[in-house]
Amino acid sequence: MRKKLLLLQAFFKKEFILFRRYFHNSIGGMITLYIIFLLMVGGFQGMRALTGLGGDTLEGLVVGYVLWLFMLTTYQDVWYTLRSEAQEGTLEQLYMSAHGFGWVIGAKVAAGFFTNLIMVAVLLAAALLTTGVTVNLDLLSLLPLVIGTLLGSAGIGFAIGGITLVLKRIDSYTQMVQFLLIALVAAPAGRVVWMRFLPCSYGSALINRVMVGGQNLTQIGLGNVAALFLVGLGHLLAGYAVYKACERKAMIQGTLGHY
């Protein structure tokens, strides 16, 4: 366990160092995301008509956008890590870790979660200040729902990361996933039961009930939260299974560290 904590600590430190060292780049990225948000708010009516994102209210748009961002960064933490480590030549070193690669990527995602949390919190604050809307920020209720939701996007990240290990250079296709994530956030899983089995969709609906509807975890019900986690874990395990199958193929082909 001590070694696992060391691993987590190492990734936290690396994330922090790179954030601090490339501070202007990090801030630049956040400003870009904020500008995108402003454009979305500007074209709110059009966006709503086009995608249904966020339901009927500006509050819904803010929540949908921020949740999409969180899902996107979590997905990228898995997929982009695999891609960039292979590209930089360090993936094979991580595979030779004393912990096993599953733990390594898990630590990377956990460290990334907190970095992403800070970024999302700043953007949420900026979004709320800009639009003047208010949302219910019941953190105790939101935290488990957010984690349950992000399990699905991590699962997608593993699946796409695994496919990247085998096929290589599929960036143009992987970019499409961000649009898939918009669709998953916007899916009306609260009303349409089968959509609750889609990755992230049910979590998005439950988070909307807290942030926009003003409900808390008790009102949502433990059964719904448990269902969210079961579906999320299912997607995570399915994504990981795809990843392991692809990893095995890459090891047979001898292309694990190639990009």
Next chain:
Amino acid sequence: MIKVESLEKIYPGRKGQAAVKAVDRISFEVQEGELLGFLGPNGAGKTTTVKMLCGLIRPNSGRIFINGIDLIQRRIAALQEVSAVLEGNRNIYWRLTAQENLEFFAAIRGLKPSGISSDIDYYLELFNLTEKRNVEARKLSRGMQQKLAIAVALISQSKVVLLDEPTLGLDVQASYEIRQLLKGNVKEQGRTVILTTHDMNVVQDTCQRVIIVNEGRIAANDSVDNLMDLFKVKVYRINVQGGLTAEQREALLGMEEAVIEEETSARTSISVRLEESQVLYRVIGILESGQSLIESIDQEQNNFERVFLQILEGGPQGA
């Protein structure tokens, strides 16, 4: 320390191409504290073998034991004892400093940064990187990056270190420094090192034993000294003034042991492989018959590059 039994790797054919047998049932052992050169031409199966030893490529059949642990059955346990430099200067994070790289990779290998701070100082000092400890790796020269990649492999305190082309692309000075570091560190810490390289100077300078692979099979497995003795052939280079007569040229071309290396109107150079003493007298006789003036007769040094090439060409038997 390392035992390889009947290791075989066949890459599946892609896009209608035939499958490629990269490693063909090779077996060998490496003792603790040994520095082994693993050599062969491009495509001979060196990197595939090294990556199988790292658990990064799955063999079709055969077994690998690291310190008695079956690598294929117990990958993570076996890899506790293995570190590697596989991509030269690409094995490090370019946006982290030298010290941060060492700390990060030590933690990845399960070592607490505070517990190895003296080791970090030691390796930075050993590799002449102390002054660059806070410099991002991307700003270091290629030689320094390569040294840092090796330091990262060594900091893990693993008993086995695999180095794939550690001096590739380096200038003479940097290559020499890395050779000295390897020799010193292996001797001092008793590590087991497998080194692949195309640089025969590195082999001659650092390795106790070499395995030469060709087309996936082991062509030679012996100590550097034994191979040098086995392929010991005296070669003389005879330089004469001016060119040769047609008769001289014809006579020399008829001798297997003599090769006209260079012929101009000013100078002719002939190399003679001396397998029996009469050969040299016969060549001198041919030169004398045409009244050629001999400028010099030099004995050429036998080197490992020549030995390597002869093994790949298939001689002498039993290497």
